[in-house]
Amino acid sequence: MKQVSFNEVITAASALSKNNKAGGMKADLYFRKGKAFMTSSSGTVILKFSGISPDPGLVKFSILDYEGDEIKMFKDSVTFVTKGKYHKSKNVPAPKLEYMKIYKATKVLFKSKPFFEVNISDEVLHQVEEGLSHIEFSCVEGAFKITQRDIYSGAIINIEKPVTSGFNFEGDLKDFKPVSMRTSDFIGMFLVTDSMLFGFCDNITKVSSSRFRGIISNCKYDEMLNISTL
Amino acid sequence: MNYWEMRTALSKVIPRKQLLMDGLTDISKGWIKEKGRKKNYSEFDLMSGEWEKSERLLSKDRIESFVEISCHASECPMPLNLDVWDGLVCPYNCIYCFANQFRSSLYTSFFDNAREIGLRYSEPKEIWKRIKGYLDGKGEADLVKAFQNRIPVRFGIRFEDFLPIERKKGISLTLLKRLRDIEYPVMINTKSTIVAEGDYLEALAGNKAGAAVHITLLTTDDKLSKALDQHSPSPSARLKAAKVLSDAGVRVVLRIEPFGVFLNDEKGLTEDYIGKAVDAGCAHMTFDTYSYPAKWPGVRRGFEREGIDFHRMFLATSDCQWLGSYMLNKFMGEFRKAEISCSTFDFGSIPDNDDDICCCVDDAFKDVNFSMGNILSAARFIQSRRGCDVTWGQFDLYVEANGGWLSIPIKNKVHGYWNLDNNSPYNLSWVRGLKECGTDRDGNLIWTFDKKSDFRESLFNHLIGG
Numbered sequence: 001m002k003q004v005s006f007n008e009v010i011t012a013a014s015a016l017s018k019n020n021k022a023g024g025m026k027a028d029l030y031f032r033k034g035k036a037f038m039t040s041s042s043g044t045v046i047l048k049f050s051g052i053s054p055d056p057g058l059v060k061f062s063i064l065d066y067e068g069d070e071i072k073m074f075k076d077s078v079t080f081v082t083k084g085k086y087h088k089s090k091n092v093p094a095p096k097l098e099y100m101k102i103y104k105a106t107k108v109l110f111k112s113k114p115f116f117e118v119n120i121s122d123e124v125l126h127q128v129e130e131g132l133s134h135i136e137f138s139c140v141e142g143a144f145k146i147t148q149r150d151i152y153s154g155a156i157i158n159i160e161k162p163v164t165s166g167f168n169f170e171g172d173l174k175d176f177k178p179v180s181m182r183t184s185d186f187i188g189m190f191l192v193t194d195s196m197l198f199g200f201c202d203n204i205t206k207v208s209s210s211r212f213r214g215i216i217s218n219c220k221y222d223e224m225l226n227i228s229t230l
Numbered sequence: 231m232n233y234w235e236m237r238t239a240l241s242k243v244i245p246r247k248q249l250l251m252d253g254l255t256d257i258s259k260g261w262i263k264e265k266g267r268k269k270n271y272s273e274f275d276l277m278s279g280e281w282e283k284s285e286r287l288l289s290k291d292r293i294e295s296f297v298e299i300s301c302h303a304s305e306c307p308m309p310l311n312l313d314v315w316d317g318l319v320c321p322y323n324c325i326y327c328f329a330n331q332f333r334s335s336l337y338t339s340f341f342d343n344a345r346e347i348g349l350r351y352s353e354p355k356e357i358w359k360r361i362k363g364y365l366d367g368k369g370e371a372d373l374v375k376a377f378q379n380r381i382p383v384r385f386g387i388r389f390e391d392f393l394p395i396e397r398k399k400g401i402s403l404t405l406l407k408r409l410r411d412i413e414y415p416v417m418i419n420t421k422s423t424i425v426a427e428g429d430y431l432e433a434l435a436g437n438k439a440g441a442a443v444h445i446t447l448l449t450t451d452d453k454l455s456k457a458l459d460q461h462s463p464s465p466s467a468r469l470k471a472a473k474v475l476s477d478a479g480v481r482v483v484l485r486i487e488p489f490g491v492f493l494n495d496e497k498g499l500t501e502d503y504i505g506k507a508v509d510a511g512c513a514h515m516t517f518d519t520y521s522y523p524a525k526w527p528g529v530r531r532g533f534e535r536e537g538i539d540f541h542r543m544f545l546a547t548s549d550c551q552w553l554g555s556y557m558l559n560k561f562m563g564e565f566r567k568a569e570i571s572c573s574t575f576d577f578g579s580i581p582d583n584d585d586d587i588c589c590c591v592d593d594a595f596k597d598v599n600f601s602m603g604n605i606l607s608a609a610r611f612i613q614s615r616r617g618c619d620v621t622w623g624q625f626d627l628y629v630e631a632n633g634g635w636l637s638i639p640i641k642n643k644v645h646g647y648w649n650l651d652n653n654s655p656y657n658l659s660w661v662r663g664l665k666e667c668g669t670d671r672d673g674n675l676i677w678t679f680d681k682k683s684d685f686r687e688s689l690f691n692h693l694i695g696g
Contacts, residue, residue, distance in 0.1 A: 039254050040254070041254070041255060042254075042255065043249040043250060043251075043254035043255040044247065044248070044249065044250060045250075046250055046251075046254075096253060097253050097254070101253075102251070105250070105251040105252075106250065106251065109250065133244070133541070133545055134244070134245055149243050149244075149693060151243065151244065151545065151546075151549075151550045151553055151693060152550050153689075154688075154689035154690070154692040154693045155692075156692075156693070180245045182247070203248065204250070215250060217247070217248045217249060217250045218248065219245035219246055219247055219248065220245055220246040220248055221241055221242050221245050221246075222241055222246060223237060223238060223241045223492060223496075224246060224492065225246065225490075225492040225493055225538050225539050225542060225543055226246075226537050226538060226539065227246070227247055227248070227249060227534065227537050227538065227539045228246075228248050228249070229248070229249045229250075229251060229252050230248055230249065230250055230251070
């Protein structure tokens with residue numbers, strides 16, 4: 001993975017948090033030793049950046065609070081200092097989680113082995129209906145497709161590439177049952193980078209690009225209504 | 231396809247959310263949105279040169295009488311509301327109640343002492359004076375007409391009127407007794423069991439004009455009930471109250487509102503509900519999907535605090551009107567199999583209601599007139615013409631012959647629904663089987679009813695078949 005600048009991480013988090021296409025997602029950032037987790041307020045997306053330069057140290061904050069030149073942690077709060085002709089400091093509560101807690105919780109998830117991998121670029125977004133809540137991926141009779149179901153009109157939208165290689169598959173093209181995720185999570189990824197590898201696992205989808213790797217929780221097709229934690 | 235097969239099919243269309251880890255979502259914040267009113271706020275007045283307190287205060291103990299024609303009168307045959315109790319938050323505090331959210335936001339936005347009001351009530355003497363005035367032809371024209379037409383008066387629309395404090399104060403009781411004494415019909419919406427006790431029971435059962443009690447009971451499952459409405463009486467207590475009322479001759483209607491797909495529609499729980507309802511002597515039920523205003527962020531957070539995927543339920547039941555309507559219609563079919571009479575306010579299913587009024591109280595009162603000048607009754611009127619073309623003029627004549635319009639604004643609103651003037655969930659086009667078949671010489675739409683037609687069915691089949 002390439003090194004990324006601190007500003008690139010901030011830009012990625014801002015893009016996720018300030019764009020309506022990300023479904024109102026708000027990102028929190030947790031930095032430690034040149035690495036960072038970016039978590040979404042939806043609880044369904046975590047991205048990990050490595051080799052961050054300059055390293056801001058052990059800090060955590062909500063991207064919507066971020067401003068200024070310096071970041072200082074004080075117990076459960078964080079202070080942003082902007083320097084210039086006048087000095088401005090802004091103190092806000094810090095996010096409640098800790099870097100290591102996220103690290104431990106996601107360690108196993110990051111080790112999940114995908115049963116199918118495909119490279120998808122942001123060109124596909126021209127066809128994706130951002131107003132529909134979910135998007136699903138499947139491979140039926142050797143054809144990979146993206147499907148959205150419009151519950152309002154009853155329409156079924158299928159997105160395929162006429163030439164199979166267009167999606168850039170890794171390995172064999174084997175059939176698999178639909179994997180679903182929130183449309184806003186899918187679109188949100190392309191606010192961070194324009195192309196990435198999606199690796200579908202049983203409960204999560206792994207995403208990776210040259211600048212980050214991450215996990216998106218899959219949605220479940222069952223008859224329960226509880227929000228479960230992986 | 232029966233309801234359970236439909237439910238399974240729908241689960242393949244709208245999936246459930248999973249979280250990557252605990253603690254990522256912040257659902258702990260209070261759900262009462264307070265819009266920045268300050269405590270002990272003063273402003274310095276430049277003219278007087280003094281600090282002046284700038285306050286707007288609510289009365290802490292009393293409210294003005296809430297006798298009113300409902301703002302939903304253009305959609306409802308029983309729009310005469312009488313609420314006597316009020317407060318910032320109803321102590322039952324059910325997680326699905328958006329009235330709490332609305333009231334809290336309203337009160338805390340405009341008043342400085344909203345937190346201090348506690349439970350307050352209208353003075354029965356004052357309310358009674360107003361009601362007597364309406365019956366004698368004095369006061370607002372629409373209320374005079376409603377009382378003179380003997381539209382049943384409804385308690386419990388804005389607030390729970392039978393909280394435990396009512397036992398001590400007897401505010402609602404005083405009015406129930408007076409209404410009984412003049413033989414005026416009464417309907418109550420409640421989750422309380424007080425209505426089945428002593429004087430309350432006597433006041434209801436002794437009302438010769440008839441009394442009906444809608445008892446909201448979303449589930450008979452204690453665990454689910456604890457998640458949804460834990461501060462209300464338990465399901466078994468509510469069913470016991472229903473039995474007492476029913477045995478005393480009071481019309482009892484169990485109410486599943488909101489009905490939520492994947493929420494309170496599991497097969498085993500539904501069978502349990504039906505069995506217990508029948509055992510409690512309940513032969514009538516009403517249902518409705520979750521109203522769209524429930525999409526209040528605080529409501530969603532309340533569900534999520536209980537670990538419930540509100541978004542999934544809301545998509546399947548409310549956000550998409552035809553889908554929730556169709557699911558509800560089929561769900562009611564399960565209750566009909568047990569010979570329970572079912573009705574709903576859901577517009578898509580109006581033709582399938584077992585009564586004309588949608589509250590399952592058609593035959594519960596004596597010498598009453600319902601307000602037929604509303605769009606729900608318009609749909610039933612068109613249906614009753616058995617496939618004939620129906621004009622606005624015909625419906626207008628029907629209303630005039632059955633008590634008349636409560637007001638011109640209500641008539642105008644219904645007229646708008648009839649002609650699909652706005653994109654409204656109450657337009658006639660939402661009612662299954664209703665079809666436009668032209669316009670009359672005044673440009674009003676002409677409607678007919680095709681009993682076999684259901685636009686929702688074809689949409690559903692396409693959605694699950696793709």
